[in-house]
Amino acid sequence: MGRFHRHADGTVRDDSDVEGHDHDHRDVGDHSGYDSGPLRVEVLERILGENDRTAVANAEDFASAGVSVVNLMSSPGAGKTLLLQRTLERIAPTRRIGIVEGDIETSLDADRLTGLGAAVSLVNTGNGFGGECHLDATMVRSALPRLPLAELDLVIIENVGNLVCPAEFAVGEHARAMVYSVTEGEEKPLKYPVMFRAVEMVVVNKVDLLPHLDFDLDLFLANLADVNPGVRTVLTSARTGEGVDAWCAWLAGITAG
Numbered sequence: 433m434g435r436f437h438r439h440a441d442g443t444v445r446d447d448s449d450v451e452g453h454d455h456d457h458r459d460v461g462d463h464s465g466y467d468s469g470p471l472r473v474e475v476l477e478r479i480l481g482e483n484d485r486t487a488v489a490n491a492e493d494f495a496s497a498g499v500s501v502v503n504l505m506s507s508p509g510a511g512k513t514l515l516l517q518r519t520l521e522r523i524a525p526t527r528r529i530g531i532v533e534g535d536i537e538t539s540l541d542a543d544r545l546t547g548l549g550a551a552v553s554l555v556n557t558g559n560g561f562g563g564e565c566h567l568d569a570t571m572v573r574s575a576l577p578r579l580p581l582a583e584l585d586l587v588i589i590e591n592v593g594n595l596v597c598p599a600e601f602a603v604g605e606h607a608r609a610m611v612y613s614v615t616e617g618e619e620k621p622l623k624y625p626v627m628f629r630a631v632e633m634v635v636v637n638k639v640d641l642l643p644h645l646d647f648d649l650d651l652f653l654a655n656l657a658d659v660n661p662g663v664r665t666v667l668t669s670a671r672t673g674e675g676v677d678a679w680c681a682w683l684a685g686i687t688a689g
């Protein structure tokens with residue numbers, strides 16, 4: 433697997449129905465600036481085609497287990513793991529939760545999520561997956577035998593921290609969400625539109641820090657609406673717990689259908 437990524441060229445990619453993709457007309461970006469352009473496009477098409485076939489296999493396994501699956505993405509440090517700790521404290525007593533924890537190296541985050549009532553399966557992309565900056569469908573598939581899938585209600589995938597690459601790989605999930613920290617600035621939806629368009633929910637986290645920042649929340653929300661009109665948002669502080677119930681209510685509405 434090489435480090436090939438589709439470029440943010442303004443096109444919208446909807447992976448919510450991975451079976452509906454037209455594999456023969458994939459948007460693989462403009463590689464004409466490279467001498468190796470045609471080769472790059474061919475390799476990229478094959479990588480993405482293989483990924484989508486595996487994503488369909490994952491989706492079939494999720495369907496037969498009757499489990500809902502959310503792909504949670506963000507920049508490094510936006511607060512995915514702390515939000516998931518708060519989430520498990522609230523919902524693991526009443527729902528059977530599995531976590532796929534994606535990191536390049538270490539079990540640090542998987543360790544933080546262990547002991548909170550969820551089954552946790554770690555994928556280190558540095559261990560056999562070339563140290564990739566995202567989870568693809570094959571990596572998620574490698575994590576599934578370590579989860580009691582048929583006994584679970586909901587699987588949450590904590591993707592590798594990265595604001596670009598994870599959005600480009602469907603993994604068979606039913607919904608996609610991202611955590612965005614108010615420390616990241618107002619303009620990132622405009623600079624990283626592929627990620628912000630790929631999700632149905634943006635968790636705007638670390639709102640406890642707002643009094644100490646010059647972050648313009650209204651401007652951020654306007655930029656977000658420019659690239660993804662109608663996307664759901666919830667304001668949270670994973671530190672104080674503010675807004676986490678609203679996030680959990682959204683999670684409860686995700687169905688495997």
Ligand SMILES: Nc1nc2c(ncn2[C@@H]2O[C@H](COP(=O)(O)OP(=O)(O)O)[C@@H](O)[C@H]2O)c(=O)[nH]1
Pocket residue numbers: 506507508509510511512513514515541593611637638639640641668669670671672
């Ligand atoms: N003040 C504040 N800090 C937070 C919040 N959420 C996460 N953090 C901190 O941000 C850092 C990164 O959080 P982490 O959950 O590891 O982010 P991840 O890399 O997206 O999984 C840690 O020091 C967290 O304690 C929040 O809502 N408010």
Ligand SMILES: [Mg+2]
Pocket residue numbers: 512513514541590
């Ligand atoms: Mg984390």
